[in-house]
Amino acid sequence: MTRIGIDAMGGDYAPQAVVSGAVLAAGLIAPQSKIVLFGDRPSIEELLAKENFRADAFDIVHTTQVIEMGDNPALTFRQKPDSSIAVGFRHLTEGRIDGFASAGSTGAMMVGCMYTVKQIEGIIRPAISSVIPTIDGGSVMLLDVGLNVDCKPEVLYQYAVIGNLYAQGVLGKKEPRIALLNIGEEKEKGNLQTKAAYELMDGSADFRFVGNIEAKHIFSGRIADVVVCDGFVGNTIIKQVEGVYNMALEQGLRNTYFNQLNYETVGGTPVLGINAPVLIGHGCSSAEAIKNMVLQTEKTIHAQLDTKLRERFS
Amino acid sequence: MTRIGIDAMGGDYAPQAVVSGAVLAAGLIAPQSKIVLFGDRPSIEELLAKENFRADAFDIVHTTQVIEMGDNPALTFRQKPDSSIAVGFRHLTEGRIDGFASAGSTGAMMVGCMYTVKQIEGIIRPAISSVIPTIDGGSVMLLDVGLNVDCKPEVLYQYAVIGNLYAQGVLGKKEPRIALLNIGEEKEKGNLQTKAAYELMDGSADFRFVGNIEAKHIFSGRIADVVVCDGFVGNTIIKQVEGVYNMALEQGLRNTYFNQLNYETVGGTPVLGINAPVLIGHGCSSAEAIKNMVLQTEKTIHAQLDTKLRERFS
Numbered sequence: 001m002t003r004i005g006i007d008a009m010g011g012d013y014a015p016q017a018v019v020s021g022a023v024l025a026a027g028l029i030a031p032q033s034k035i036v037l038f039g040d041r042p043s044i045e046e047l048l049a050k051e052n053f054r055a056d057a058f059d060i061v062h063t064t065q066v067i068e069m070g071d072n073p074a075l076t077f078r079q080k081p082d083s084s085i086a087v088g089f090r091h092l093t094e095g096r097i098d099g100f101a102s103a104g105s106t107g108a109m110m111v112g113c114m115y116t117v118k119q120i121e122g123i124i125r126p127a128i129s130s131v132i133p134t135i136d137g138g139s140v141m142l143l144d145v146g147l148n149v150d151c152k153p154e155v156l157y158q159y160a161v162i163g164n165l166y167a168q169g170v171l172g173k174k175e176p177r178i179a180l181l182n183i184g185e186e187k188e189k190g191n192l193q194t195k196a197a198y199e200l201m202d203g204s205a206d207f208r209f210v211g212n213i214e215a216k217h218i219f220s221g222r223i224a225d226v227v228v229c230d231g232f233v234g235n236t237i238i239k240q241v242e243g244v245y246n247m248a249l250e251q252g253l254r255n256t257y258f259n260q261l262n263y264e265t266v267g268g269t270p271v272l273g274i275n276a277p278v279l280i281g282h283g284c285s286s287a288e289a290i291k292n293m294v295l296q297t298e299k300t301i302h303a304q305l306d307t308k309l310r311e312r313f314s
Numbered sequence: 315m316t317r318i319g320i321d322a323m324g325g326d327y328a329p330q331a332v333v334s335g336a337v338l339a340a341g342l343i344a345p346q347s348k349i350v351l352f353g354d355r356p357s358i359e360e361l362l363a364k365e366n367f368r369a370d371a372f373d374i375v376h377t378t379q380v381i382e383m384g385d386n387p388a389l390t391f392r393q394k395p396d397s398s399i400a401v402g403f404r405h406l407t408e409g410r411i412d413g414f415a416s417a418g419s420t421g422a423m424m425v426g427c428m429y430t431v432k433q434i435e436g437i438i439r440p441a442i443s444s445v446i447p448t449i450d451g452g453s454v455m456l457l458d459v460g461l462n463v464d465c466k467p468e469v470l471y472q473y474a475v476i477g478n479l480y481a482q483g484v485l486g487k488k489e490p491r492i493a494l495l496n497i498g499e500e501k502e503k504g505n506l507q508t509k510a511a512y513e514l515m516d517g518s519a520d521f522r523f524v525g526n527i528e529a530k531h532i533f534s535g536r537i538a539d540v541v542v543c544d545g546f547v548g549n550t551i552i553k554q555v556e557g558v559y560n561m562a563l564e565q566g567l568r569n570t571y572f573n574q575l576n577y578e579t580v581g582g583t584p585v586l587g588i589n590a591p592v593l594i595g596h597g598c599s600s601a602e603a604i605k606n607m608v609l610q611t612e613k614t615i616h617a618q619l620d621t622k623l624r625e626r627f628s
Contacts, residue, residue: 135564135565149504149505183460183463183546183549183550190463191464191544191545191546192464214550214553215553215557216556216560218557219557220557231497232547233546236495236497236547236550236551242530243529243534244558246530247449247533247571250449251449251569251571255567
C-alpha cells in the first residue's frame with residue numbers, strides 16, 4: 001500500500017481546490033495507492049459530499065490548526081503543533097505515510113524538510129527543482145531553483161547526481177543527458193563556480209555529462225534532460241518563464257506550447273536530497289494543479305529516490 | 315563635428331551590411347555628424363557606388379587587415395596592427411574620432427577597450443549592457459550582461475551609477491528607476507552578493523533606487539528603467555530572451571512585441587566605464603542593425619557619458 005499524504009489546508013484555494021484535486025487524482029492513482037488528507041475533518045467531509053464522493057475513499061487525519069502565510073516558518077511547528085503541515089511531517093517521519101505534499105507555506109514546508117525529515121547524510125545541500133515542458137513535447141528538469149543561492153562546485157556536482165536519479169526514476173528517461181547551465185558552450189566559459197563545476201562533471205562516471213548549455217537552448221529539449229545551476233540563477237530562469245507566460249497571456253498569444261508554461265497547472269516542486277518524498281505546490285494551485293501534485297508525489301514515492309540517494313552517498 | 319567611427323569589416327555580412335547600414339544612418343544623423351568608415355577603401359567605394367551614394371558623404375580610413383573570428387583576441391592587435399579594429403581604436407585614443415563601433419570580434423573589441431581606451435579610474439570593472447524593449451513601448455537597460463561574471467557588491471553599486479547616467483543621457487529618462495535583480499522583492503531575499511548590494515544601494519543619493527526586481531517583471535516596464543545584475547545572471551537573462559524569440563519564431567507566433575526582441579535589429583552593446591564611447595554589435599548584424607548601431611553610437615557620444623563618469627569617480 002502506497003500512502004500519499006496531502007495537506008488539505010494548504011494553498012490559496014484550500015480546502016476546496018485540494019479536495020477537488022484529490023478527487024480528480026483518486027481515479028488515476030494505482031489501486032494499491034491511497035490518498036491521506038490532513039486537515040479539518042468536517043470541512044473535508046462536507047466538500048467530499050458536495051462532490052458526491054465516498055469519504056472512505058480517502059483517509060482523513062483530523063487537524064485543528066492551519067499555518068498562515070504570515071506565520072514565521074521557523075516557529076510555526078512549535079506554535080502550531082496540530083497544524084496540517086506539522087502533523088503531516090510527523091506522520092511522514094513515523095512511516096505512517098510514504099510521501100507528503102502541500103501547496104501551503106513554502107517556508108514551513110522547508111522547515112519540515114530540514115528539521116523533521118532531515119537531509120540525507122553525505123548530501124551537502126538539498127535542492128528544489130522545476131520540470132518544464134520542452135518544445136519537442138518532452139520535459140527538462142532544472143535544479144536548483146531557489147533553495148541554495150550560493151552554491152559551491154561540489155554542490156552542483158551532487159545536483160547532477162540527484163537530477164540523474166530523478167530523471168531516471170520519475171521522468172522515465174533511461175540515460176538522461178546532464179548539462180551545466182553556463183554563458184557559453186565552450187569548456188572554458190563561465191564564472192569561477194561553473195568553470196570548477198565543469199571540471200568536476202566532465203568525464204564523471206555518475207552520469208552522462210553533455211557539457212555546458214546556454215539558457216536559450218534549455219527549452220528546445222534537444223540538448224539536455226537535466227540542467228544543473230545554482231539556486232539564484234535557476235530561480236531567475238523560472239521567474240523569467242513565468243514572465244514570458246504572463247506576457248503571452250497579456251498579448252493574447254494563444255499557443256499550445258506557451259500554454260503549457262502555466263505554472264498553475266504544474267504539479268509540485270520536489271525537495272530533493274532529503275530522507276522522504278516531499279513536494280511543494282504553488283500557492284495558487286487549482287484543482288488541476290493539485291491533481292498533478294498528487295500524481296507526482298505517487299511517482300516520486302515509487303521511484304524510491306531517497307533510498308537510492310542514501311545508497312549512493314553512504 | 316561629431317565623428318562616428320564604424321568598422322566596415324566587422325560582422326558576418328561585412329562589408330556589404332555595414333556599408334548599407336551606414337548609408338541608411340547617413341540620412342538620420344545630425345548635420346554636424348559624420349560617419350568614418352574603417353576598412354578596405356576599394357571595396358567600400360564599390361559598395362557605395364552600387365548604392366548610388368556619394369563616397370565623400372563618408373570619411374574612409376583605408377585599412378589592409380581584417381580580424382577574423384578565429385584570431386586570438388589578445389594577440390590580434392600586435393599581429394594585425396593595420397586591421398580595421400586596431401586602426402579604429404588608434405584613431406579613437408588619438409581623438410580623431412569621437413566613438414567607435416564594430417559588429418566584428420567581441421574579443422578584439424574588448425581588448426581594444428581594456429588596453430587601448432582603458433577603464434576610467436575609480437571604476438572597478440566596466441560593464442556591457444543590453445537595452446531591451448518593454449511591453450509598454452519603452453525600454454529597460456540591463457547591466458552587466460556578460461563582461462564581469464563574478465561581481466562584488468561594490469561593482470553592482472557602480473553599475474547602478476553608470477546605468478543611471480546612461481539612462482539619463484542616452485535613453486532620455488529624467489529620473490531613471492534603478493532596480494537590483496533578485497529572486498524576491500523583499501529586502502532580505504537573495505544570495506550573499508545581492509543582499510550586500512541591496513544594503514549599499516538602499517537610500518543612495520547617487521540614483522533613485524526602487525528595490526529588488528524579479529526576472530518576471532523586467533519586461534513589463536512598470537518597475538524599473540535600469541536593472542543591475544552580475545554578468546553571469548545578465549547574460550543568462552538575455553540568452554533566455556533570445557531563446558524565447560527563437561521559440562516564438564519556430565512556433566509561428568507573430569506579435570509586434572515579440573518581434574522587437576529580435577536581437578538582430580537591436581543596435582549595439584555599449585561598453586560602459588571606459589574612457590571613450592565604444593559599441594559592440596551582434597555578429598549577425600543586418601544593415602538595419604548597423605544603422606541602429608551608428609545612431610546609438612552618435613547618441614552615446616553626445617551623452618558625454620565618459621566625461622560624466624570621470625567627474626563622478628575622480
